[in-house]
Amino acid sequence: TAGITQAPTSQILAAGRSMTLRCTQDMRHNAMYWYRQDLGLGLRLIHYSNTAGTTGKGEVPDGYSVSRANTDDFPLTLASAVPSQTSVYFCASSMTSGVDTQYFGPGTRLTVL
Amino acid sequence: GQNIDQPTEMTATEGAIVQINCTYQTSGFNGLFWYQQHAGEAPTFLSYNVLDGLEEKGRFSSFLSRSKGYSYLLLKELQMKDSASYLCAVRDSDYKLSFGAGTTVTVRA
Numbered sequence: 771t772a773g774i775t776q777a778p779t780s781q782i783l784a785a786g787r788s789m790t791l792r793c794t795q796d797m798r799h800n801a802m803y804w805y806r807q808d809l810g811l812g813l814r815l816i817h818y819s820n821t822a823g824t825t826g827k828g829e830v831p832d833g834y835s836v837s838r839a840n841t842d843d844f845p846l847t848l849a850s851a852v853p854s855q856t857s858v859y860f861c862a863s864s865m866t867s868g869v870d871t872q873y874f875g876p877g878t879r880l881t882v883l
Numbered sequence: 884g885q886n887i888d889q890p891t892e893m894t895a896t897e898g899a900i901v902q903i904n905c906t907y908q909t910s911g912f913n914g915l916f917w918y919q920q921h922a923g924e925a926p927t928f929l930s931y932n933v934l935d936g937l938e939e940k941g942r943f944s945s946f947l948s949r950s951k952g953y954s955y956l957l958l959k960e961l962q963m964k965d966s967a968s969y970l971c972a973v974r975d976s977d978y979k980l981s982f983g984a985g986t987t988v989t990v991r992a
Contacts, residue, residue, distance in 0.1 A: 805982075812887075812970065812982040813926070828979070860925060868978050869914070874925040 773797060774875035776861050782881045783851050791846040791878050793861030801867040802844040803828075804836060806857040807877075813860065819844055820867040851882045885909045885981035889971050894989045895961055903956045903969050903986045911976020917945050917956045918970040920985065926970055930956070958988070966990045 774795045783789050795802065804816040815828030819838040833855060835847045844863075848855055859878045864870040886908040895901040907915070914933040918926035932938055932947035932954060944957040958965055968985040975981060 810984055812984040813972075813980075814982070815979060818979070829981075871916070871928050871931060872980060873928065874918075876925050 774861055774863055774873060776859075776875040776878050778878060779876070780879040780881075782883060783848075785852055785882055786850055789848045789851055789880070791848075791859055791861075791880070793844045793846070793875060794842050795844075795861075795863045795875075796842065797863060797865075797873075798841060799863035799865050799873075800841070801864045801870075801872075802838065803862040803864075803872060804834070804844070804846045805860045805862065806830065806855075807860060808857050816846065816859075818867070851880075853882045856880060856882045885973065885975065887971055887973055887981055887983035889969075889983040889986045891984070892987045892989070894991060896991050897961055897963060899961050901958045901961060901988060903958070903971075903988070905954045905956070905971035905983060907952050907954070907971070907973045907983075909973045909975045909981060912949060913974040913976065913978055915945075915947055915954050916972040916974070916980065917943075917954075918972065920968045920970060922967070929969075961990050963990050963992065 777792045800821045803818045805813040817836040819825045822841045861875040862872040864872045889905045917929040920926040930945040937946045942959045947954045968987045970985045971983040972980045
């Protein structure tokens with residue numbers, strides 16, 4: 771079962787460069803999410819999409835942008851990376867944005883130098 | 884903002900029982916989740932409580948008291964493979980999840 775895939779698995783990026791983290795799900799889930807996970811802080815919501823064509827800001831959206839052109843894909847873009855964006859990024863999805871359980875992708879480990 | 888507290892670390896012996904507590908103060912409440920996360924892997928769903936009481940699922944049980952803003956995850960008959968982080972997450976009035984920092988459980992032989 772594919773579920774949710776993320777690419778790349780890991781990346782080292784120079785500060786100031788741009789980067790797009792890819793996320794694809796094959797479960798036909800309507801809602802998708804991007805989180806970052808930092809030691810001691812837990813998972814924090816960056817951006818979300820309740821359905822294709824719509825996006826919203828989470829708890830820590832600054833420096834990140836997203837798009838949702840179709841149901842399956844939800845890329846996260848860092849326009850000009852900074853070292854504080856070093857983190858593990860998880861994409862998640864749920865059937866709807868309401869009462870359904872969220873399922874997580876394998877994560878992307880990003881290091882910004 | 885949201886405030887979700889859980890202990891940082893716990894250690895227990897194989898075959899024993901461990902209880903991980905979670906207290907929360909959030910803007911609204913629409914359910915509490917527990918996830919398991921092994922090192923270097925994605926969080927995986929364990930349990931969901933929206934009404935007060937105990938939900939049992941095999942060796943794992945989760946309890947909720949909405950009036951006290953309190954939940955616990957009970958792991959019974961601990962196995963080495965249960966060594967992982969356990970994340971408490973609360974769904975708020977906007978149906979967004981807020982996560983605690985996680986509790987790292989180490990199971991010793």
